[in-house]
Amino acid sequence: MEELRALIKTQPRPLAPRIVHDLIQQALTSRHIFSFGELLDLDEIANGPQDDPWIQTLKMFAYGTWAEYVAQKEAHSLPELSDKQATKLRQLSIISLITDDPSVQQEGILKYQDIEKAVGLGEESQLEDLAIDCIYRGLFQGRINSQLHLVEECRLGNVERDVSPAQAVEIEGALTELLNRSQSVLDELEESIKQVEHDAHERNTAVQKYNQLLKTKPKPAGAPGGPGGPGSKTAKA
Structure with a gap:
């Protein structure tokens, strides 16, 4: 060369x-x-x-x-x-x-x-x-x-032939096809990531609502913190 x-x-x-x-x-x-x-x-x-x-x-x-x-x-x-x-x-x-x-x-x-x-x-x-x-x-x-x-x-060995115009077209086509497949896989992966993030958000929201519901739900009588239970204002000394 x-x-x-x-x-x-x-x-x-x-x-x-x-x-x-x-x-x-x-x-x-x-x-x-x-x-x-x-x-x-x-x-x-x-x-x-x-x-x-x-x-x-x-x-x-x-x-x-x-x-x-x-x-x-x-x-x-x-x-x-x-x-x-x-x-x-x-x-x-x-x-x-x-x-x-x-x-x-x-x-x-x-x-x-x-x-x-x-x-x-x-x-x-x-x-x-x-x-x-x-x-x-x-x-x-x-x-x-x-x-x-x-x-x-x-x-x-250490010598390779030059690429002909026809081979260049084939290589370009193969690379384009590979790029398209890779892009398709990437798009599917991004959609999967979005779905996972969406599901995680939904689960977190559900857990938060559940915990909030537990905080606001009246406790049964006699239970700790409940009417007549230990720690309540109506409990007898």
């Missing part, structure tokens, strides 16, 4: 299209940049031509996958990736595979065949080299099991 910020700060504003493309290519090639949100937020990119091949490729690296890049490469005239860029997009695609597959998160098992589909590499040695590099660099955690053709104890 710091490397990306440094790249952006060194450029004069406004950024010319050539500079924008150069920044994107440097970010996609860097072995240390895996989050592209700040680059996507640049005015020249956020408000730039969204059909620009390099801007579309940047979005692939931010929240797309290798399979999506291959599928859209010809239709959208996406640029050819360098070996370093291709490796990086494949690594990001593995992170998405781990993130999006509940079975991987629950069981911690990442099968070679699933990696092959995600990154488009058919040779097992290439898959293992790619997975080992990811583990070594902390992109995800795991242990290579060549005999079973899988990665065991697979867990996400």
Whole structure:
């Protein structure tokens, strides 16, 4: 992230299209940049031509996958990736595979065949080299099991993908729903508190009336304080 910020700060504003493309290519090639949100937020990119091949490729690296890049490469005239860029997009695609597959998160098992589909590499040695590099660099955690053709104890590492606009809408909707449910629970709780306070007030009022009634009720004859009883004026000495 710091490397990306440094790249952006060194450029004069406004950024010319050539500079924008150069920044994107440097970010996609860097072995240390895996989050592209700040680059996507640049005015020249956020408000730039969204059909620009390099801007579309940047979005692939931010929240797309290798399979999506291959599928859209010809239709959208996406640029050819360098070996370093291709490796990086494949690594990001593995992170998405781990993130999006509940079975991987629950069981911690990442099968070679699933990696092959995600990154488009058919040779097992290439898959293992790619997975080992990811583990070594902390992109995800795991242990290579060549005999079973899988990665065991697979867990996400220190890199997460950027949030896509569609995911942002889903998150916003989920948060709104959660907020509405929380507000509903809060309203019910406030009503319950008001009811408890009302009931307590009613009980206190009833107790006060009862005590007042006891004070004003005439006492039976012969009872302490009653007519003819001890302490009364009519009691005989």
